[in-house]
Amino acid sequence: MPPDELPPGPSLFATFDFIRNPFRFLDTCASRYGDWFTVRVPGVAPFVFTSDPAAVREIFLGDPDALHAGEANRPLGAFMGERSSLFLDGSEHLRQRRLLLPAFHGEQVASHADAMRNAADNAIASWPRGQRFRIHPQMRAITFETIIRAVFGFENDSTGAELRASLKKLFALYTSRLGTLFSLPAMQIDAGRWSPWGRAVRLTRQIDSILYAEFARRRKEGVEGRADILSMLLSARYEDGQPLPDNVIRDEMYTLMLAGHETTAATMAWVINRLVTNPEVMERARAEVFSALNGRLLDASHVGKLKYLEAAINETMRLDPVVPNIGRGLKKPMTIAGVQLPSGVTIAPCIYLVHRRRELWPNPAQFNPDRFLESRQSPYTFFPFGGGSRRCLGAAFATYQMKIVIAEILSRVELKKVDGYEPHAIRRGIAFAPSDGLPVNCD
Numbered sequence: 001m002p003p004d005e006l007p008p009g010p011s012l013f014a015t016f017d018f019i020r021n022p023f024r025f026l027d028t029c030a031s032r033y034g035d036w037f038t039v040r041v042p043g044v045a046p047f048v049f050t051s052d053p054a055a056v057r058e059i060f061l062g063d064p065d066a067l068h069a070g071e072a073n074r075p076l077g078a079f080m081g082e083r084s085s086l087f088l089d090g091s092e093h094l095r096q097r098r099l100l101l102p103a104f105h106g107e108q109v110a111s112h113a114d115a116m117r118n119a120a121d122n123a124i125a126s127w128p129r130g131q132r133f134r135i136h137p138q139m140r141a142i143t144f145e146t147i148i149r150a151v152f153g154f155e156n157d158s159t160g161a162e163l164r165a166s167l168k169k170l171f172a173l174y175t176s177r178l179g180t181l182f183s184l185p186a187m188q189i190d191a192g193r194w195s196p197w198g199r200a201v202r203l204t205r206q207i208d209s210i211l212y213a214e215f216a217r218r219r220k221e222g223v224e225g226r227a228d229i230l231s232m233l234l235s236a237r238y239e240d241g242q243p244l245p246d247n248v249i250r251d252e253m254y255t256l257m258l259a260g261h262e263t264t265a266a267t268m269a270w271v272i273n274r275l276v277t278n279p280e281v282m283e284r285a286r287a288e289v290f291s292a293l294n295g296r297l298l299d300a301s302h303v304g305k306l307k308y309l310e311a312a313i314n315e316t317m318r319l320d321p322v323v324p325n326i327g328r329g330l331k332k333p334m335t336i337a338g339v340q341l342p343s344g345v346t347i348a349p350c351i352y353l354v355h356r357r358r359e360l361w362p363n364p365a366q367f368n369p370d371r372f373l374e375s376r377q378s379p380y381t382f383f384p385f386g387g388g389s390r391r392c393l394g395a396a397f398a399t400y401q402m403k404i405v406i407a408e409i410l411s412r413v414e415l416k417k418v419d420g421y422e423p424h425a426i427r428r429g430i431a432f433a434p435s436d437g438l439p440v441n442c443d
């Protein structure tokens with residue numbers, strides 16, 4: 001293929017299905033065009049999707065200065081701000097990522113175990129027994145509360161309450177049908193407080209003033225003895241000894257709050273869907289939880305023992321990845337796995353399609369957690385958290401939280417499938433969640 005010619009792909013009309021039913025859209029493209037296809041959306045660079053694991057490997061090991069993830073992520077951003085590590089590239093990205101990393105190391109993540117369990121317990125206590133309800137909003141409430149505590153360390157103070165209220169409104173807007181279109185510049189028009197973008201702008205201003213006041217308060221009072229992520233960032237220093245400017249910390253706060261709760265909530269909803277439709281897996285996972293707990297309250301010491309539950313979570317992320325593809329903007333012409341690509345396109349390793357390749361995953365559509373107990377997976381064939389120098393910062397945090405929350409659910413209630421309900425994926429903010437909020441019956 002000449003360098004300026006891109007692999008064939010769907011028409012703009014067919015591409016609308018990416019919003020209506022993204023997994024179906026990807027399946028159709030793969031069966032029609034194979035391992036490589038181009039998706040074009042007006043106003044943004046063409047996306048060249050690939051499901052070739054050799055290409056995934058080259059991209060993850062490739063030069064980050066030539067493969068810009070930050071640039072490709074920017075449409076997700078809307079109100080997160082330009083200084084977020086999600087949107088930076090090159091040495092600036094590395095410098096900032098280094099300062100965030102300590103907040104996501106094993107011991108630090110384990111320190112949030114009680115907050116994770118308490119948030120789950122509070123939600124579970126409110127579930128109506130003997131009735132049907134939607135599980136996805138419940139998962140969002142749990143992950144929202146957990147991330148607020150991890151990021152700010154707020155308990156029951158008034159700043160925490162004010163911030164929670166404004167953030168909930170902003171995130172509800174962002175994950176609504178209209179908010180999902182905020183990534184298109186044409187939707188970012190402030191036509192007053194009643195227009196969707198106008199509301200988002202005003203809410204963001206409100207939240208910013210709470211955040212900046214909190215930064216100033218902590219800088220004045222000191223952060224000694226505090227283990228939350230904000231306090232860590234306030235005391236962090238770049239290699240030249242400089243502190244992070246407030247606008248950078250502000251952008252990282254938004255990123256962690258958003259990236260840190262929508263994705264995990266949607267993934268847990270998919271896990272519950274897989275468990276209620278595979279009762280034998282659910283019972284095996286429940287038995288493992290009871291055996292690990294042995295009558296005690298779930299805490300950090302139990303998490304490592306939940307191997308089968310972790311396998312069930314991984315198998316769910318294989319089949320229902322809430323981020324179905326990632327992106328890297330090409331800064332120069334490149335040949336990737338033998339395919340020549342011009343500068344300016346975004347190459348999009350397709351998590352969803354690689355996770356369903358027949359030669360990698362025998363009987364790929366079957367939900368079988370044992371796959372993850374029997375063999376170790378390669379980072380180029382199983383990558384729900386992306387990869388290379390851009391791999392998700394919160395992967396350990398998310399996995400830890402999912403194990404705690406699902407274990408707590410299994411130990412406390414019996415969830416059952418609602419007859420006739422078959423979910424498809426819908427985009428909500430940055431994650432693809434099950435349609436209709438995933439109704440379940442609870443006993």
Ligand code: HEM
Pocket residue numbers: 069085086087097255256259260261263264267322323326327384385386387388389390391392393394395397398399
């Ligand atoms: C199941 C839950 C989650 C999934 C599936 C997920 C998935 C992803 C993916 C696919 C990427 C892009 C990686 C790439 O381009 O190669 C990413 C990046 C990122 N995620 Fe997550 N994520 C999850 C949870 C979290 C949590 C809990 C946090 C923080 C508390 C978080 C923070 C981030 C950040 C900061 C980045 C940007 C990393 C960088 O560019 O250096 N994520 N995530």
